[in-house]
Amino acid sequence: MADTVPQPGSAxxxxxxxxxxxPAARLLPLIVxxxxxGIGAGLTLIAISKVAGRxxxxxxxxxxxxxxxxxxxxxxxxxxxxxxGAAVGLTVWRAPGHAGPDPATTGLVDPxxxxxxxxxxxVATVLALAGGVSLxxxxxxxxxxxxxxxxxxxxxxxxxxxALWVGLAxxxxxxxxFGTPLAAALILxxxxxxxALWDRxxxxxxxAVTGSMTTLLLVGNDFxxxxxxxxxxxxxxxxxxxxxxxxxxxxxxxxxxVFPLVHRAFxxxxxxxxxxxxxGLTLGALGALGGELTLFxxxxxxxxxxxxxxxxxxxxxLGMAVLKLVALVVASGSGFRGGRIFPAVFAAVALGFAVSxxxxxxxxxxxxxxxxxxxxxxVTRQGWLSLFTxxxxxxxxxxxxxxxxxxxxxxxxxxxxxxxxxGSDEPEAVPA
Numbered sequence: 001m002a003d004t005v006p007q008p009g010s011a012x013x014x015x016x017x018x019x020x021x022x023p024a025a026r027l028l029p030l031i032v033x034x035x036x037x038g039i040g041a042g043l044t045l046i047a048i049s050k051v052a053g054r055x056x057x058x059x060x061x062x063x064x065x066x067x068x069x070x071x072x073x074x075x076x077x078x079x080x081x082x083x084x085g086a087a088v089g090l091t092v093w094r095a096p097g098h099a100g101p102d103p104a105t106t107g108l109v110d111p112x113x114x115x116x117x118x119x120x121x122x123v124a125t126v127l128a129l130a131g132g133v134s135l136x137x138x139x140x141x142x143x144x145x146x147x148x149x150x151x152x153x154x155x156x157x158x159x160x161x162x163a164l165w166v167g168l169a170x171x172x173x174x175x176x177x178f179g180t181p182l183a184a185a186l187i188l189x190x191x192x193x194x195x196a197l198w199d200r201x202x203x204x205x206x207x208a209v210t211g212s213m214t215t216l217l218l219v220g221n222d223f224x225x226x227x228x229x230x231x232x233x234x235x236x237x238x239x240x241x242x243x244x245x246x247x248x249x250x251x252x253x254x255x256x257x258v259f260p261l262v263h264r265a266f267x268x269x270x271x272x273x274x275x276x277x278x279x280g281l282t283l284g285a286l287g288a289l290g291g292e293l294t295l296f297x298x299x300x301x302x303x304x305x306x307x308x309x310x311x312x313x314x315x316x317x318l319g320m321a322v323l324k325l326v327a328l329v330v331a332s333g334s335g336f337r338g339g340r341i342f343p344a345v346f347a348a349v350a351l352g353f354a355v356s357x358x359x360x361x362x363x364x365x366x367x368x369x370x371x372x373x374x375x376x377x378x379v380t381r382q383g384w385l386s387l388f389t390x391x392x393x394x395x396x397x398x399x400x401x402x403x404x405x406x407x408x409x410x411x412x413x414x415x416x417x418x419x420x421x422x423g424s425d426e427p428e429a430v431p432a
Contacts, residue, residue, distance in 0.1 A: 027202045033157060034168055034206035041145045041172030041207065042214025048126060048141060049219075055130035056296075074288030077132065077295065081287055084131025085280015088124050088336055089273035095120025098272075100143060103337055104263045104422045108142055108187075108380075109170045112150035112162065124337040132295035133283060134327035135338020138177050142339075145169040168207040175208030176215045178392070184208035187385050225306035225349065230365040230396045238405055240362050241370050244355055245406030248374025249413040251321070251351055252344070255329050256378055256420045262333035263422060272335065279334025283327055290323040297338070298324065298346030305346070309353040309364070317354035321347045332420075340379055340420065345389065348375035369394040370406040377410045379420050 059080055064071035092099045097117030100106075113121075125140040149169035153160060171184035178184075184204060269275040287294060293301045309317065324347040328340055352368030369390045376386035390403050 030164070030203035031206060033153065033160075033164075034172075034203040035210045037145075037149050037153075037165070037168040038172035038175065038207035038210025038212075039214050040148065041169060042176040042211040042218070044145055044148070045137065045141050045173065045176045045211075046215060046219055048122060048144075049129070049137065052126045052129035052137075055126060056132075059130060060132070072292040072295075077287040078281070078284035081132055081284030082277060082281040084127055084133060085283070085334070085336075086273060086277040087131075088127050088280070089271075089276030091120050091124045091127065092272040092276065092335060095123065097121075099124040099337055100140070102422075103139065103335065104259070104332055106139060106143070107421055108139055108174075108339070108341075108382075109166065110143065110146070112147045112166065113143060115147060115151055118144055118147055121337060128331075128336045128338050129297060131280070132287060133280075133331050133336045133338060134295070134298065134324060134343045135331045135336055135340065136297040136299070136342030138173070138339030138341055140337045140339070141177075142170055142173045145173045164203065167204045171204035172207035172211035175211035178389075179212050179216050180392070181205055181208035181212050184211075187382060225303050225368075225393055227306055227309075227364045227368060227394060230363055230394075230398055233398055233402065236361075237363070237366055237402055240359075240366060241402040241406040242409050244352065244362070244367050244370040245374045245408075245410040246413060247355070248348060248351060248371040249378050249410035250374075251325070251371075252348075252375040252378025253414060253417065255325050256418055259329050259333060259420055260418075260422060262329050266334045276335050279330060279336065282330050282334070286323055286327045286330070290320060290327075294320055294323045294327060294346075297342040299342050302346045302349045305349060305353070306368075309357075312353070312357070314354050314357040317350050317357055321350035321354060324350065341376070341385075341389070344375050344379040345372055345393065348372040349393070351375065365394045365396060365399060366402060369396075369399050369403060373403055373406055374410040374413075377407070377414045381414065381419050383407070383411065 060071045064076060069076060088099075095117075097114060097120060099120035100113055100117050121140055121144060125137065128135055129137060146166050146169040149165040149172075150162060153165035153168075154162070170187075171181075174184040174187055175181045184207075266275050266279060269278060293305055295301070305320070312320075324343055328343040328347065331338065331343075332340060348371040349368050352371030353364060355371065356362050356364040356367040372393055373386050373390035376389055377383070380386060387403060387407060391400060
């Protein structure tokens, strides 16, 4: 039988034996870059947190002990936060790239910034974390990891698109922050993209696993707070879940609506040093009023509050929640570099305990988890992240159906409304 002779313009059948790569063939080469990115993301988080922790210990314990004063007396809180504001202001003013874009215009995952921005961003982040500013590390550390992963990835694997490195770095950082890859998978599942969902999640999930394992193995990462166990589902708890979720969403939305006004007010101060010094002074006054628990990013403080919440009354707990939310808005609006998730969680937990103190028939576990869900819905507008955090902070499977119930009115309240994020066209108070 004669060989088949291809007609002009037709493909040679022998050239068709190599078809397009299968999904597995496309995903396998991403395993090593994903592992390295996850480890790097975890190490970056650990390094910055360690430096900030050492400086925090110096400012709030070593120096006050040396001076024989109370490190959390109102006047010392006011002094340290004012000085912190001035130091961050100097960094924003003088550092190349002004320590990154205006934090009021950036979310958790944004396009890569140039490498020359990172030194100033790192300094501003360490100062804010150590100085007691009510912001978390998640936004700036994610920005740092995205920039590093993008630069290294484009250098050593130029055929990959920028979206890959953004996804890997974001997933690795979120996994490291929460100590579990599930949070990263849930966040990335809400982002649109081509192809099957689990194809898109494959490499980022590897980065999230290695990022979370890096922090768990080296420093540990316990996101759980200790509250009295949930006694079991009652019919009335459905009503309480609906009510607490809705109240918490409204509470969080007050910050959303006040945020642009606060941001605009601080931008009337024309110089970043003056602006951030005034921001630090304001945070110092709030910290002096609220005390030690209302300072810093809120993760360690929320564990302390959970252990001692029964010693506080309704008004004290509500006051902590309000002060923390106000401090979050002031810190973000005045230009401090930091994330909003951890301080928002503290405000939500304090609100949940306040509800339980006001209405003792509402179990603290139910009130706290539903409050976390509602506040994070408003602050982050990330549905899966909010549900995950609420379920992780009070880990009880019996609460999951009630959290899903609480999500319904909370989401109706926040959807379609403004976010705690301003447009990038908002003015930055940095001289040309």
